[in-house]
Every structure is written in C-alpha cells, then in structure tokens.
Amino acid sequence: MAVEFSAEAKRELEEILKHYPNKQAALLPALHLAKREFKQITPEVMEYIGNLLDVPPIKVMDTVSFYTMFPREKEGKYVIQVCSTLSCSLMGAESVVEYIKKKLKIDVGETTPDGKFTLKKVECLGSCGTAPVMQINDDYYEQLTEEKIDQILDSLE
C-alpha cells in the first residue's frame, strides 16, 4: 500500500513549507514529520517525501542515511540511545550498555520481542558534564547507575 500523510500531517507540512524559501529546503523538517507519522523511513516513505518536495530520491536517501534519528526499520515504543562518546565512555558508558543488554536480553541495534525497547549507541548527546547519559525517546537520563537504569526502565509502560 502506498504511504500517504494523514490530513493533519499534510496541513502541518503546508505550515512548514511557508517557512522555507523552496520545498527542497524543507527536507529535514519533512522527514521529522514523516518519522512521527510513519515511525520509520522506509524506501516508500523516502520516495513519497521526495515526490512531495521535488527532491531526487538519492538526496533523500543520503539525508536519511546521514542522520541516526531517521530509523529505516521499525523501532520499539521506547528507543534507548546510550551516549558512547568520550566523557560518557570514561564514566562507564560501556558498562551501561552491557547492563541494558543483559537486562533486556537484546544486543545493540535490536528491539525486544514485545516491541517495547530498542537499544542504540549514539554519539555525544550534549550533556557531557552529567555522564554517563542516555536518551529515551525525548527524555534525558543522566549520571546513570545500574539502580537508576532499573528504576527508569521499570517505570516505562
């Protein structure tokens, strides 16, 4: 089935386009909208967005591949992104990742069988002073310990 924005998303895109000098310049916000609408940026979604904005498919593909926030495969309800850059690394990011892997019984890049959690390692989340840090969906969790991780993950529906 061909993908198509909902009526609300179409209205939002119209609003977005008003803030850009041309349709092509709105590629990133349009992809954010597509992520919210479709949860993943499949080849069909890339083609749809490319057609909407008159952007060649290869350019859409380049942009999607460059940014880690545009998943090409279905992700869990909660996407856990553990920072693995220097400050977090020095403060135990790898132990955080290992602990979550063991707790959820998944590897980095995988999703739990119930579709609840996806685990990712990412570059600096911009909160180096409170390392180690992870982001789950839109929320940041800092100065992580195993106890904190238990509390956080157990608190998510």
Ligand code: FES
């Ligand atoms: S190094 Fe982890 S938030 Fe910057």
